[in-house]
Amino acid sequence: MDLDTLxxxxxxxxxxxxxxxxxxxxxxxxxxxxLNGQADVSRIRNAGESAIYxxxxxPNGQPLFSCPDRSARTLYDIFQQGGLKNNAQAxxxxxxxxGGKGAYEWVAKRVNNFGSxxxxxxxxxxxxxxxxxxxxxxxxxxxxxxxxTVPLDQHDTVSTLTHVxxxxxxxxxxxxxxxxxxxxxxxxxxxxxxxxxxxxIGTDEDLRADDRRAAEIxxxxxxxxxxxxxxxxxxxxxxxxxxxFLAIVPxxxxxxxxxxxxxxxxxxxxxxxVTIGVLTYVGGSVAFYSGxxxxxxxxAQEAKPTIFTSVPKILHRVQDQIIKQYGDxxxxxxxxxxxxxxxxxxxxxxxxxxxxxxxxxxxxxFFGGQVRVLVTSADLTNAKTTEFFxxxxxxxxxxxxxxxxxxxxxxxxxxxxxxxxxxxxxxxxCNEIKLIDLPELGYRAEDVPNPRGEILVRGxxxxxxxxxxxxxxxxxxxxxxWLRTGQVGEVLPNGTIRIVDRKENVASRLPQ
Amino acid sequence: xxxxTTINTLVDQLKANPLNWALLAVFLYVLRSYISxxxxxxxxxxxxxxxxxxxxxxxxxxxxxxxxxxxxxxILMAVNGNVYDVSRGRNFYGPDGPYGNFGGRDASRGLAxxxxxxxxxxxxxxxxxxxxxxxxxxxxxxxxxxxxxxGKYLLVGKLVENI
Numbered sequence: 215m216d217l218d219t220l221x222x223x224x225x226x227x228x229x230x231x232x233x234x235x236x237x238x239x240x241x242x243x244x245x246x247x248x249l250n251g252q253a254d255v256s257r258i259r260n261a262g263e264s265a266i267y268x269x270x271x272x273p274n275g276q277p278l279f280s281c282p283d284r285s286a287r288t289l290y291d292i293f294q295q296g297g298l299k300n301n302a303q304a305x306x307x308x309x310x311x312x313g314g315k316g317a318y319e320w321v322a323k324r325v326n327n328f329g330s331x332x333x334x335x336x337x338x339x340x341x342x343x344x345x346x347x348x349x350x351x352x353x354x355x356x357x358x359x360x361x362x363t364v365p366l367d368q369h370d371t372v373s374t375l376t377h378v379x380x381x382x383x384x385x386x387x388x389x390x391x392x393x394x395x396x397x398x399x400x401x402x403x404x405x406x407x408x409x410x411x412x413x414x415i416g417t418d419e420d421l422r423a424d425d426r427r428a429a430e431i432x433x434x435x436x437x438x439x440x441x442x443x444x445x446x447x448x449x450x451x452x453x454x455x456x457x458x459f460l461a462i463v464p465x466x467x468x469x470x471x472x473x474x475x476x477x478x479x480x481x482x483x484x485x486x487x488v489t490i491g492v493l494t495y496v497g498g499s500v501a502f503y504s505g506x507x508x509x510x511x512x513x514a515q516e517a518k519p520t521i522f523t524s525v526p527k528i529l530h531r532v533q534d535q536i537i538k539q540y541g542d543x544x545x546x547x548x549x550x551x552x553x554x555x556x557x558x559x560x561x562x563x564x565x566x567x568x569x570x571x572x573x574x575x576x577x578x579x580f581f582g583g584q585v586r587v588l589v590t591s592a593d594l595t596n597a598k599t600t601e602f603f604x605x606x607x608x609x610x611x612x613x614x615x616x617x618x619x620x621x622x623x624x625x626x627x628x629x630x631x632x633x634x635x636x637x638x639x640x641x642x643x644c645n646e647i648k649l650i651d652l653p654e655l656g657y658r659a660e661d662v663p664n665p666r667g668e669i670l671v672r673g674x675x676x677x678x679x680x681x682x683x684x685x686x687x688x689x690x691x692x693x694x695x696w697l698r699t700g701q702v703g704e705v706l707p708n709g710t711i712r713i714v715d716r717k718e719n720v721a722s723r724l725p726q
Numbered sequence: 727x728x729x730x731t732t733i734n735t736l737v738d739q740l741k742a743n744p745l746n747w748a749l750l751a752v753f754l755y756v757l758r759s760y761i762s763x764x765x766x767x768x769x770x771x772x773x774x775x776x777x778x779x780x781x782x783x784x785x786x787x788x789x790x791x792x793x794x795x796x797x798x799x800x801i802l803m804a805v806n807g808n809v810y811d812v813s814r815g816r817n818f819y820g821p822d823g824p825y826g827n828f829g830g831r832d833a834s835r836g837l838a839x840x841x842x843x844x845x846x847x848x849x850x851x852x853x854x855x856x857x858x859x860x861x862x863x864x865x866x867x868x869x870x871x872x873x874x875x876x877g878k879y880l881l882v883g884k885l886v887e888n889i
Contacts (some may be wrong), residue, residue, distance in 0.1 A: 220740055220743070220746050224750060235759065255773075257775075258776065258881070261779075664773070707772050
């Protein structure tokens with residue numbers, strides 16, 4: 215028994231083929247069994263309802279996830295913890311104007327100053343029910359502050375503003391010079407004369423003479439941001455829980471301090487506030503767009519975000535643009551087909567030959583080239599968009615379903631789940647979901663093959679109620695704490711939910 | 727050496743050396759597994775079974791002895807007004823088990839007195855046993871049993887009077 219030439223040849227061949235096998239393992243990114251059971255299902259259910267579905271990490275019987283860290287309960291804590299403690303020097307908020315700089319320390323100092331300025335000048339009391347309105351486009355200066363803030367979208371009409379003024383009785387509002395006229399108009403129309411102080415972002419020189427006059431007429435004190443900032447210290451109060459999402463990110467794709475987010479969706483919507491909250495907690499950085507939504511892609515090229523949040527409307531537009539520009543080329547079609555086949559096998563690649571040839575170019579031109587997670591809200595009109603972006607960007611695309619009344623996110627698709635059936639994922643660890651019968655629309659929890667019905671949510675991210683409107687709150691939240699979402703959903707066998715229909719009874723909108 | 731001579735030499739070596747047979751077998755196996763696609767048969771996902779929580783009257787409860795469905799049916803038992811699904815304990819509460827009498831019935835009196843006789847059970851047509859004449863230690867025993875059931879089995883309903 216000796217090793218002769220043939221033995222060596224065979225040994226060499228075995229070694230070569232084994233090496234190739236190891237390198238080319240065609241296994242999917244995540245084991246299919248994991249994708250088969252994405253939610254924990256309760257064993258019993260009430261008649262007329264489905265079982266209660268929860269995230270696998272907080273199964274039925276365990277408490278729901280309420281905060282990532284016992285020391286981070288308010289937005290202020292999150293800011294202190296994530297940014298300030300870990301890397302005070304790192305970039306936090308940046309805009310094109312200030313060259314993208316804005317370390318945590320710097321922001322903290324300005325926040326402190328402005329906050330106490332508010333307390334001093336406007337006579338607000340901390341930890342009370344008094345509110346501060348913020349009515350300006352996203353900008354580093356309009357970020358969260360102490361006291362309870364009421365954000366208003368820069369495109370809100372005067373009548374909306376008047377309604378909010380009346381409802382909240384706010385005494386202070388922060389505006390930008392662009393939104394100032396609308397604010398003053400609303401103040402003079404509002405029946406509540408509580409608005410006393412309007413603070414304009416910028417310096418004293420920015421206040422125009424006719425604005426000053428208009429303010430005087432309305433009995434309002436107009437001040438510039440700078441002036442308010444030049445005073446003492448602050449006290450924190452707010453309460454939003456953005457971190458249910460952080461818990462379902464797999465460890466190898468964790469959101470860390472090196473992640474950056476481009477903020478262009480309206481801060482008045484809780485979706486954007488939650489995203490910024492998440493990034494503040496981990497100490498990442500946030501770049502603010504230049505103010506014009508149609509230039510978002512150019513801002514993205516410069517800011518190079520790693521996390522990109524979006525809404526289906528914008529994504530469809532981008533998708534059409536990409537297809538128009540590149541869709542005819544042979545390389546693109548071949549590459550798309552190849553990557554789609556890989557995706558169907560459960561493998562997401564972003565560094566193979568087709569990426570080098572075609573897709574990397576698209577990525578840099580459209581999104582800055584660094585995006586590794588694309589987050590979008592539930593795409594009800596075109597289920598192919600998520601697949602399209604997985605292929606073109608080579609990054610994870612997470613669809614979330616949520617509503618304003620539940621702090622923007624109720625379910626989210628799992629990382630590494632590449633199906634494009636239109637499912638919007640399993641519940642987040644901070645809440646639980648069930649479906650109830652809607653006999654008038656023909657949906658029942660006992661439907662085969664999948665239970666269907668109106669989606670109800672309960673958990674830590676459900677809101678406490680509409681301000682000043684007990685009756686509307688009672689209609690929407692029932693005695694057990696379940697929030698009626700007004701959306702009809704279907705639970706798929708793998709534990710994910712698919713939105714099927716809509717029941718018109720809730721005054722909320724998906725961010726569109 | 728010409729190529730035919732080389733091949734002849736190799737073939738002779740293959741025929742002569744048993745080690746080469748083994749190596750050839752291994753090589754063919756590795757080659758085959760590299761070429762063929764991986765066996766990726768994950769089973770289709772399915773909805774798990776759920777039980778509807780509802781009120782049971784003694785008459786409704788009676789069929790759930792475990793004898794139904796060819797001996798594979800669910801076994802339900804009532805303890806102090808709560809109905810538990812004890813199908814997991816088929817060895818005890820099934821038709822052939824030592825406590826099989828309790829299947830589909832109100833077991834409160836039997837558990838309190840520690841007896842499995844038939845005279846501990848009330849007739850299903852009669853009102854539910856009010857357990858008024860139990861002594862204090864029997865009540866304690868019943869409470870312990872109830873805690874045991876609540877921890878071990880699934881609560882699936884309440885026992886209510888026949889209308």
